[in-house]
Amino acid sequence: MNSRITLGVIGLTSEWFEDLEPRIRSNARLTVATMFEEPAARKRLLSRQERLKVTGAVQGMLRTPGLRAVICCRLGWRGEHMVRQVLERGLPVYLAAGAVAELDGQVEQLLSQVEEAGGIVCPDLSWRYTPATLRLRELLATRLGPCRTIDIEVPEMSPAWLRTACDWSLLVSGTRGDPKGHRAAGAVHLELGKTDVRISTVERPVDDEAQSPPRPVWRIECERGRAVLTGETEITWQTEEDCHTEHLRDERSRLDVNLDLFFRRVAGGLIPTPSLTDVGRTETLLRSIAAAS
Secondary structure, three states, X not given: OOOOEEEEEEOOOHHHHHHHHHHHHOOOOEEEEEEEOXXXXXXXXXXXXXXXXEEOOHHHHHOOOOOOEEEEOOOHHHOHHHHHHXXXXXXXXXXXXXXXXXXXXXXXXXXXXXXXXXXXXXXXXXXXXXXXXXXXHHHHHHHHOOEEEEEEXXXXXXXXXXXXXXXXXXXXXXXXXXXXXXXXXXXXXXEEXXXXXXXXXXXXXXXXXXXXXXXXXXXXXXXXXXXXXXXXXXEEXXXXXXXXXXXOOOOOOHHHHHHXXXXXXXXXXXXXXXXXXXXXXXXXXXXXXXXXX
């Protein structure tokens, strides 16, 4: 069996050029053979992808010989139908963060096809895989015990950050029941089984003129201790006996882990990856928040 994975790409967005394409180019087992872009945008992109076949026909791209998976960065006006076309060809799909956001309100329809016909759809839920989050989950299982409260400060209360915070909270809390949420006093409050969650924005000092956005902060109170996560790579955790701060800058990035899980699945590995079911649970929670507001 050919160990090399030949990819197609849908939507040549900034997310593709800045985040995904450099990682794929540096992996000797991956190669991009074909790309789809809408005609209006195709001409200005050709100069950036001179050696690749950039087409304006989705079905033509999907007929590329040897194609084994598709990375979807933008759905456009086709919405979830774009993903359906790929699945109908029996090809696994990776949904970049921009494409996940475009699925808003369309996940249930797509889920029904995945459940009926099978297929692999792996969304970018990469904040689950920051080095600090992976370390936190180890500590929850060993030293800290189950989380009781979660306080999250995000850089801005945008739809993208709220979706990220909700997905992260559902994962870390281990909630299996029906999650609920509402807005109050400028924050979002979630009821996730035995875990209460508060989501608000990071408070910046008035004289802070930094150009870069503030790092998100997670504060978790647990059965046997507490933890604070700052950004993607820093975690401070405390129990009655210990207090440690760990800087995990040498670990793989969250996007590297998310992509690796997908490519290992494409290669035949039976490993869990983020799924449309995860996206659907977050959508249900977001609808609960909107309805209660």
